[in-house]
Amino acid sequence: MTGTLHTDPTTAALSRACEEAWQIALSARATFQHGTIAYVASLIREALPDAAAITIDTDEAELYEIRDASGQPLYRAPFTPASPLGDSAADDINDLLAQVLPFGGLEDAGWETAAERLPYMTVRLPGAPEVDRRKAHGFAATPFLMLDVRAEFTAGRRAFTVDGPHPLHQRETRDRIRAAMANAGYDVPDGALTVTAHGRLTQGATAADLAIAVTALAAAGRCDPSVLRTVAFIGELGLDGRVLPVPDVNGAVRTAYASGYTTAVVAEDDLSNVDVAGIGIHGVDNLHLAMTLMQHFEAK
Known part of the structure; x- marks a missing residue:
């Protein structure tokens, strides 16, 4: 029995009591959280019966947005003109949120980080219909860093938004990639596509085009x-769907290899310029061929 920890009966009883109290507190917190959101849902649906999800500014403990099941906004703070949700109802909701947020454990209660990123968090309201939501996670390599690209597709009314990688060129990036997808033959199903490139670039941002497009299409199924x-x-994308070469493709491949990636996809015109050992390199002429390559990888 050498090495066995001996605990006296009093300490053991106190330990059990502490554990039981902790479990009771967790259960009470969950009941409080779910009850509060049910109450908030009731207040909102008196004015907006189609409300399905809300987004909260958790730092300010304030309601930021209300959306329907298709992801379309019904209300956005500080106010939405012509919205039937009045100031009094919004104040009551904010008071309820201010009471529940300090207890934490939001992820355990089904809250998720919103597209706007923290401190904004989103929770689906009780009774809301299940939403067809799919996600994908891709990676873009540049000579400077790896970009973490995330996409989410939600069935409903069509929308396409891109956040990053160059903060000043987001609309230009979105329009270029949307045109490239359409001209490569990819008609995205009805729904909202949101793509976020985590990592800011002041130069070389177009090298992330291919990653953004492929990740978006993966989320769309x-x-x-x-x-x-x-x-x-x-790879950069042309409006016609071609994959274009980028400056310092070797530097980008070296970044990918140093970050542990086993495969890199580059423009066909860049393939002969790559001189990095230890990583598989594939060249593609256009976005359609890039997606065909992904389907080939999937079949393996």
């Missing part, structure tokens, strides 16, 4: 998102 996990994408 054009390939299995799991095939993107070990692939780094390096």
Whole structure:
């Protein structure tokens, strides 16, 4: 019995009592959280019966947005003209949120980080219909850093938004990639596509185009998102869907290799310029061929 920890009966009883109290507190917190959101849902639906989800500014403990099941906004703070949700109802909701937020444990209660990123968090309201929501996670390599690209597709009214990688060129990036997808033959199903490139670039941002497009299409169901996990994408997209070469493709491939990626996809015109050992390199002429390659990886 050498090495066995001996605990006296009093300490053991106190330990059990502490554990039991902790479990009771967790249960009470969950009941409080779910009850509060049910109450908030009731207040909101008196004015907006189609409300399905809300987004909260958790730092300010204030309601930020209310959306329907298709993801379309019904209300956005500080106010929405012509919205039937009045100031009094919004104040009551904010008071309820201010009471529940300090207890924490929001993720355990089903809250998620919103597209606006922290401190904004989103929670689905009780009774809301299940939403067809799919996500994908891809990676873009540049000579400077790896960009973490995340996409989410939600069935409903069509919308396409891109956040990053160059903060001043987001609309230009979105329009270029949307045109490239359409001209490559990819008509995205009805729904909202939101893509976020985590990592800011002041130069070389267009090298992330291919990663953004492939990740968006994976979220929209054009390939299995799991095939993107070990692939780094390096390429600018033309409006016609062509994959264009980028400056310092070798530097970008070296970044991918140093970050542990086993495969890189580059423009066909860049293939002969790559001189990095230890990583598989594939060249593609256009976005359609890039997606065909992803489907080939999926079939393996």
